[in-house]
Amino acid sequence: MDEAENTNNDMSSAPKTAATIGSSLIPVINKLHDILASSGTELSDISVPQVAVVGSQSSGKSSVLETLVGRDFLPRGCDICTRRPLVLMLENRPPSSDDDSVEWGEFRHLPGRRFYDFSQIRQEIQAETEREAGCNKGVSEKQIRLKISSPNVLNMTIIDLPGITKVPVGDQPSDIEARIRRMIMAHINNENCIILAVSPANSDLATSDALQIAKLADPSGSRTVGVITKLDIMDRGTNACNFLLGRVVPLKLGYVGVVNRCQEDIYKNRSIQEALSYEEQFFHDHPVYNGVSDRCGIPQLAKKLNQILEQHIRKDLSRLKAVLNSRMQVAMKELQTYGDVVESKAEQGATLLHILRRYCDDFSAMVDGKSQEMSTKELFGGARIRYLFQSMFVKLLEEVDPCEKLGDEDIAYALRNSPGLRNVLFVPEVPFEVLVRRQIAQLSDPCHQCLWIVYDELIKISQTCEATGLQRFPSLRKHINEVVRKFLDAAAKPAETMIRNLIEMEMDYINSSHPSFIGGSKAVELAVQQMRSSKERLDIEKVPTSVKGQISQTVAARSVMNGVSNQGNHPQSNNERPVLAGGGSSSTSKWGISSIFGSKASSRGPAATESPEETLHQAEHMPPTIQLREPPSILRPLEMSDNEATEITVTKLLVKSYFDIVRKNIQDLVPKAIMHFLVSHTKRNLHNTFIQILYRESLFEELLQEQDGVVAKRKHAKELLRVLRQAVKTLNEVESDVEFQHRTTNLGVDASPGLPKFPDLINRKRSSSNMPSSGKHRARKLLYSEEPPSSFSSNVGLQY
Numbered sequence: 001m002d003e004a005e006n007t008n009n010d011m012s013s014a015p016k017t018a019a020t021i022g023s024s025l026i027p028v029i030n031k032l033h034d035i036l037a038s039s040g041t042e043l044s045d046i047s048v049p050q051v052a053v054v055g056s057q058s059s060g061k062s063s064v065l066e067t068l069v070g071r072d073f074l075p076r077g078c079d080i081c082t083r084r085p086l087v088l089m090l091e092n093r094p095p096s097s098d099d100d101s102v103e104w105g106e107f108r109h110l111p112g113r114r115f116y117d118f119s120q121i122r123q124e125i126q127a128e129t130e131r132e133a134g135c136n137k138g139v140s141e142k143q144i145r146l147k148i149s150s151p152n153v154l155n156m157t158i159i160d161l162p163g164i165t166k167v168p169v170g171d172q173p174s175d176i177e178a179r180i181r182r183m184i185m186a187h188i189n190n191e192n193c194i195i196l197a198v199s200p201a202n203s204d205l206a207t208s209d210a211l212q213i214a215k216l217a218d219p220s221g222s223r224t225v226g227v228i229t230k231l232d233i234m235d236r237g238t239n240a241c242n243f244l245l246g247r248v249v250p251l252k253l254g255y256v257g258v259v260n261r262c263q264e265d266i267y268k269n270r271s272i273q274e275a276l277s278y279e280e281q282f283f284h285d286h287p288v289y290n291g292v293s294d295r296c297g298i299p300q301l302a303k304k305l306n307q308i309l310e311q312h313i314r315k316d317l318s319r320l321k322a323v324l325n326s327r328m329q330v331a332m333k334e335l336q337t338y339g340d341v342v343e344s345k346a347e348q349g350a351t352l353l354h355i356l357r358r359y360c361d362d363f364s365a366m367v368d369g370k371s372q373e374m375s376t377k378e379l380f381g382g383a384r385i386r387y388l389f390q391s392m393f394v395k396l397l398e399e400v401d402p403c404e405k406l407g408d409e410d411i412a413y414a415l416r417n418s419p420g421l422r423n424v425l426f427v428p429e430v431p432f433e434v435l436v437r438r439q440i441a442q443l444s445d446p447c448h449q450c451l452w453i454v455y456d457e458l459i460k461i462s463q464t465c466e467a468t469g470l471q472r473f474p475s476l477r478k479h480i481n482e483v484v485r486k487f488l489d490a491a492a493k494p495a496e497t498m499i500r501n502l503i504e505m506e507m508d509y510i511n512s513s514h515p516s517f518i519g520g521s522k523a524v525e526l527a528v529q530q531m532r533s534s535k536e537r538l539d540i541e542k543v544p545t546s547v548k549g550q551i552s553q554t555v556a557a558r559s560v561m562n563g564v565s566n567q568g569n570h571p572q573s574n575n576e577r578p579v580l581a582g583g584g585s586s587s588t589s590k591w592g593i594s595s596i597f598g599s600k601a602s603s604r605g606p607a608a609t610e611s612p613e614e615t616l617h618q619a620e621h622m623p624p625t626i627q628l629r630e631p632p633s634i635l636r637p638l639e640m641s642d643n644e645a646t647e648i649t650v651t652k653l654l655v656k657s658y659f660d661i662v663r664k665n666i667q668d669l670v671p672k673a674i675m676h677f678l679v680s681h682t683k684r685n686l687h688n689t690f691i692q693i694l695y696r697e698s699l700f701e702e703l704l705q706e707q708d709g710v711v712a713k714r715k716h717a718k719e720l721l722r723v724l725r726q727a728v729k730t731l732n733e734v735e736s737d738v739e740f741q742h743r744t745t746n747l748g749v750d751a752s753p754g755l756p757k758f759p760d761l762i763n764r765k766r767s768s769s770n771m772p773s774s775g776k777h778r779a780r781k782l783l784y785s786e787e788p789p790s791s792f793s794s795n796v797g798l799q800y
């Protein structure tokens with residue numbers, strides 16, 4: 001049995017299910033890596049199973065990777081070589097008659113260019129490293145992505161990370177160690193990352209940087225594989241057997257010892273094939289390692305890694321699928337907001353009509369409380385208007401004092417002025433009407449304020465309306481806003497007129513026959529009763545007679561109106577005697593008012609305006625002839641008789657009763673007017689107005705001018721969605737494949753495509769017969785239902 005066959009047997013001894021599944025799963029995960037990477041940083045947070053190689057500088061990481069690939073293509077040396085993370089996607093391409101011997105690499109930053117010469121791949125890695133990290137040993141965390149397609153590699157994705165270093169050299173910053181450690185941790189902290197911890201056997205393994213940093217990210221050691229390099233140059237008399245057996249630093253996934261090419265081999269261009277043969281011989285000849293051959297050599301490492309990775313992927317599949325599906329939903333929603341590209345006039349017209357219709361529907365839905373966007377945190381849309389009507393407007397009117405700004409004195413003068421020259425025999429109607437009109441007029445302001453607040457609310461609602469796609473047409477949004485404002489301005493006018501009319505109607509005709517109106521006789525009866533009872537109360541309290549009259553009048557009037565009179569506005573109090581504007585004096589006589597209660601009302605005529613003292617003094621200096629002096633320019637008789645006080649009370653009762661009727665009418669009719677002329681009118685007619693003003697072919701171009709950046713965002717969202725769809729499809733295919741494998745395994749059919757021929761690395765002997773063809777063909781057919789992976793680009797379906 002030759003070496004190749006020997007190793008082939010090793011491979012086929014791997015558990016069948018794992019090998020079967022892994023060989024189809026890993027390319028899919030590789031494909032997924034590529035798909036997600038093609039979206040830039042957008043999907044970089046979706047973690048996909050991968051392997052990362054960590055270790056101190058020059059520990060042999062790149063050498064291990066190279067041997068796994070079987071080709072020289074990585075910068076290697078005693079100095080720092082790996083200065084940027086290198087994501088290496090190894091893809092086993094099944095050999096075919098025409099190109100089975102061809103292997104190539106392809107960089108993500110050079111899409112479509114295949115590198116058949118692997119020394120050129122090394123040069124490109126060096127050049128690309130220098131482009132980002134400079135020429136003098138600097139490091140950068142920006143990845144280089146390289147795909148190797150070959151019939152001779154195992155499927156897996158491995159990331160080669162810069163080695164841990166202690167002392168800064170060249171252009172390296174002083175905190176180089178911390179930086180590199182951070183970069184490594186960023187990769188290996190991911191639970192989906194298998195850590196390949198590479199430690200050189202010629203230094204103290206117990207203090208290995210690789211094992212130490214791996215332990216930080218994976219304390220249980222459940223996803224760390226230990227690799228011990230340079231077993232060939234250990235101190236004579238020592239060996240790494242205890243490490244390989246996990247007796248020093250235990251790792252659940254175990255260790256593999258390897259022997260790579262030394263620097264001299266590299267200088268002498270010793271091939272990897274030769275190196276693998278040498279390694280094979282080394283372990284075979286070594287008395288200690290011979291007993292642990294399953295833990296020695298690159299082929300064992302490749303097999304181990306492949307199996308671990310595929311098991312890991314299997315466990316992670318459902319989570320990954322769920323993440324991709326939810327991201328796809330988000331991307332679809334985002335794409336929807338950008339809408340479709342509209343170019344022809346017909347499409348533009350249809351889009352415009354659709355947006356205007358949706359806008360009006362949204363507007364109505366917000367007013368009617370049927371909006372999908374309804375807030376659960378605060379009152380919104382129509383509910384705000386209802387709150388305004390019911391809890392603010394109606395309540396405000398309810399609180400209006402019917403005798404607001406209507407003091408006893410105001411009423412008294414109204415009563416005194418209203419008969420003019422005549423004497424009054426009955427309860428004066430004219431002053432009541434004058435006063436009640438004055439009070440009704442005060443309702444006008446809150447009614448108009450209510451209208452304008454509703455107007456503002458409608459503007460707010462209109463601004464909240466974001467019909468699908470509207471946000472990408474700023475010009476249309478602007479025009480819609482203008483039309484809405486003009487529409488509401490126009491609608492507010494008849495509403496305003498209606499409110500004015502309502503108030504004027506109430507003022508123009510005082511319906512004293514209204515069934516709810518208290519009426520004159522009832523008011524008089526009530527007033528007399530109240531006056532009497534308040535007088536009695538004052539007598540009991542033995543209030544000094546001198547003030548009793550005045551107090552009783554005022555108190556009576558006040559008690560009837562529940563304190564409505566505004567005494568504070570009137571300077572006349574017990575201590576303040578009459579104000580004699582124009583230099584007149586006070587008078588105790590009544591002036592000009594009589595009523596059915598007032599039979600004793602003074603008939604003396606206008607009160608003398610001088611004080612008694614002044615009158616006496618003047619009498620002493622009486623002019624020789626009798627002379628009627630001119631009255632002062634302002635006459636204000638001040639004393640209030642009992643009758644007057646009663647009349648004031650009666651008038652207040654009448655005003656209050658009638659004002660209550662008007663208030664109810666206004667509370668009811670003003671919201672109705674606002675609803676009719678403004679709110680409902682908008683709901684009914686805004687759409688027609690939009691059509692009349694905006695739906696014009698000549699305006700299409702301008703209105704549907706897309707916002708800057710929307711075109712780019714749509715393109716980006718489309719690409720993202722395409723990538724996600726592809727990723728989900730890929731995973732669906734995996735599921736079918738796993739199911740297929742499961743079914744065929746249960747039926748006892750060997751559907752295994754088998755593990756790729758890694759051992760072929762040793763003698764580069766390629767034979768497609770090593771791939772169980774029928775099962776492989778079936779599985780592949782399922783996996784690549786559209787097209788076999790004949791090339792890197794078509795395989796991953798990327799559009800570079």
Ligand SMILES: Nc1nc2c(ncn2[C@@H]2O[C@H](COP(=O)(O)OP(=O)(O)OP(=O)(O)O)[C@@H](O)[C@H]2O)c(=O)[nH]1
Binds near residue numbers: 057058062075078164
């Ligand atoms: N003798 C011997 N030399 C080895 C072995 N593995 C690696 N080397 C040598 O060690 C040096 C460093 O190897 P690299 O593979 O470049 O190490 P690295 O860890 O990738 O280095 P950086 O990427 O710079 O951190 C090279 O000269 C290799 O030839 C081994 O198993 N035996």
